[in-house]
Amino acid sequence: MTELTLVEAVNRALRHAMEEDERVIILGEDVGADGGVFRATVGLLERFGPDRVRDTPLAETAIAGMSIGLAAQGFHPVAEVQFDGFMFPTLDQMINHAARLRTRTRGRLSCPMVLRAPYGGGIHAPEHHSDSVETYFAHAPGLRVVIPSSPERAYRLLLSAIRDPDPVVFLEPKRLYRAAKEEVADDGAGMPLDRCFALRQGTDATLIAWGAMTAEVLAAAQALEDEGISAEVVDVATLKPLDADTILRSVEKTGRAVIVHEAPLTGGLGGEIAARIAESALLSLLAPIRRVTGYDCVMPLPRLESSYLPSAADVVEAVREVMAFK
Amino acid sequence: MLTAASFTIPFTRYLSAQGEPVAEMPAFARDVRDLLPLYKAMVRTRIFDEKAIALQRTGRLGTFASSLGEEAVGVGVASAMRAEDVLLPSFREQSAQLWRGVSLGELLLYWGGDERGSNFKGPREDFPICIPVATHFPHAVGVALAMRLRGEKRAAVAIAGDGATSKGDFYEAINVAGIWRLPVVFVIANNQWAISVPRRAQTACETLAQKAVAAGIPGEQADGNDVIAVRDAAERALARARRGEGATLIEAVTYRLSDHTTADDARRYRSDAEVSPHWKEEPIARLRSFLAARGVWSKDDEHDLRESCRAEIERAVSEYFATAPPAPSDMFDFLFAELPAPLAQQRHALNRQGHAP
Numbered sequence: 001m002t003e004l005t006l007v008e009a010v011n012r013a014l015r016h017a018m019e020e021d022e023r024v025i026i027l028g029e030d031v032g033a034d035g036g037v038f039r040a041t042v043g044l045l046e047r048f049g050p051d052r053v054r055d056t057p058l059a060e061t062a063i064a065g066m067s068i069g070l071a072a073q074g075f076h077p078v079a080e081v082q083f084d085g086f087m088f089p090t091l092d093q094m095i096n097h098a099a100r101l102r103t104r105t106r107g108r109l110s111c112p113m114v115l116r117a118p119y120g121g122g123i124h125a126p127e128h129h130s131d132s133v134e135t136y137f138a139h140a141p142g143l144r145v146v147i148p149s150s151p152e153r154a155y156r157l158l159l160s161a162i163r164d165p166d167p168v169v170f171l172e173p174k175r176l177y178r179a180a181k182e183e184v185a186d187d188g189a190g191m192p193l194d195r196c197f198a199l200r201q202g203t204d205a206t207l208i209a210w211g212a213m214t215a216e217v218l219a220a221a222q223a224l225e226d227e228g229i230s231a232e233v234v235d236v237a238t239l240k241p242l243d244a245d246t247i248l249r250s251v252e253k254t255g256r257a258v259i260v261h262e263a264p265l266t267g268g269l270g271g272e273i274a275a276r277i278a279e280s281a282l283l284s285l286l287a288p289i290r291r292v293t294g295y296d297c298v299m300p301l302p303r304l305e306s307s308y309l310p311s312a313a314d315v316v317e318a319v320r321e322v323m324a325f326k
Numbered sequence: 327m328l329t330a331a332s333f334t335i336p337f338t339r340y341l342s343a344q345g346e347p348v349a350e351m352p353a354f355a356r357d358v359r360d361l362l363p364l365y366k367a368m369v370r371t372r373i374f375d376e377k378a379i380a381l382q383r384t385g386r387l388g389t390f391a392s393s394l395g396e397e398a399v400g401v402g403v404a405s406a407m408r409a410e411d412v413l414l415p416s417f418r419e420q421s422a423q424l425w426r427g428v429s430l431g432e433l434l435l436y437w438g439g440d441e442r443g444s445n446f447k448g449p450r451e452d453f454p455i456c457i458p459v460a461t462h463f464p465h466a467v468g469v470a471l472a473m474r475l476r477g478e479k480r481a482a483v484a485i486a487g488d489g490a491t492s493k494g495d496f497y498e499a500i501n502v503a504g505i506w507r508l509p510v511v512f513v514i515a516n517n518q519w520a521i522s523v524p525r526r527a528q529t530a531c532e533t534l535a536q537k538a539v540a541a542g543i544p545g546e547q548a549d550g551n552d553v554i555a556v557r558d559a560a561e562r563a564l565a566r567a568r569r570g571e572g573a574t575l576i577e578a579v580t581y582r583l584s585d586h587t588t589a590d591d592a593r594r595y596r597s598d599a600e601v602s603p604h605w606k607e608e609p610i611a612r613l614r615s616f617l618a619a620r621g622v623w624s625k626d627d628e629h630d631l632r633e634s635c636r637a638e639i640e641r642a643v644s645e646y647f648a649t650a651p652p653a654p655s656d657m658f659d660f661l662f663a664e665l666p667a668p669l670a671q672q673r674h675a676l677n678r679q680g681h682a683p
Contacts, residue, residue: 057498072453245668
């Protein structure tokens, strides 16, 4: 067992996948000699050579589009987009093509690719380097959207994403890249996609989050325990397709739901989760569903970043409110 | 002032608009009878297009993009390809698709609104037609990279219209293909019109072929109404690709004699006086004149060909009419290799609602 940071776990998963399957190739900007701007691909060029670890020109549309061509030909490309804010040019390729190739050809062609990118705020990055982009991709039928929130889940979910026969958008919470280390056995075992994971058991309220917000939510749950409030924490992990059953079972048990994401409120996936709870578990609710999210504001530059991002204290406050609801 | 770089754009033509030879024929055309399959394929496409438009006008086919006047582009390019190459067509390339072995029935199914029409029984690796303009050019680069990584002597061929050259996807694709010297041929069917916007309003460039210069790949023009010229340019580009010499951009200069699609009325933006001179240059009459002058094509041959094409197309139309729509649950069943559990609930709900086809 080795202690790994989240970004190191990504690196191990990539290496493991490339060793077990020669169809796996990596492409993106600065993924070769530089090892990626966050070092997610460090050492892979040396190990696997330039045919399988390929620096592309600075062209996100081409990175996504080439990956579709490679995937249709049987490769399993893992493409990196350098930052969340640079993913928007890939939306056309991912929504119009990657997500539809299997449907459009009735299974004759398919698109086993992974589009990876660091996403989200909290590292005092420049403009366009801190966006939470999951909703844009999650709305598109045919795409999986997966977000790990710990080194172990990063390793195992990424392996599963690479082995999956369909396209996966894999968003890595850059704020957690080096936030903590965790024992991760490089044993090649994946974790199931399309599943939410209960990270902490509780009886009074269900806290639902993903990405870097799971850290805030776990900290909030710890603080609430000192107040005698028992919070269950669910890491959504695969945002699309959404494992609503796990969320509903938890809410039916606790009677309270607080959904936390750093993406803006309106149209954020918290709304979808709230709707599922309202549709299927309304009579279990002891209090209104609460969302703790980013504001409907442009992601601010670093000086106001912490005012924008939900914090553990915000989550604690929201839970207190739902606990007090009569 | 010194010159940092300079370029020329070659232009290939073997037949004049009247069907007179204007250059020594390339190897594949030395025996004039070898041109008959190209001629027949163009006629077959034109008759198919006529039938498809008639079906659309009578409510039995969806919106359809005719290739009237551009048949030589697809036939010229596809006839230069090998079966193991991969075609990535745009939405006006039925002539190339038919040559590659896509069936009339599959084309009718697709344009009739049925995804099964893109599950080609013939060219299994060819892409379905691409509607968002130029977005398939990066796919061709990926396909070519796959071929290169496997050490195969195959090539990818992408075709799009003149409007496609205004898009970033086009430039990103030819740029990457240039850097990595990939086995890919980019074909621009310059039919002079992107719906209502004429070629001169797309770019200030003198030719579209010269856009290749910025990507460091060869660019050339061919007379897109001369199937011999198109095939010759495509053969040379494919030979380069197979030799490991990289990508080529071919601009086939042609003219869209039809509306953009059946949903368009071109009289809103171009006059008959603008269109009619181009009827004198269209590819089928041009090759027919050449073949007839050499005694290998007669009025009887023409009659027989048209009759057999019509009969074949009528059979395909009958089969198309007789094909039941897919089950509604098909919209779920090909979304993923294995339907995720959360979607199984939606599929179940659809079936329960009993949306009959």
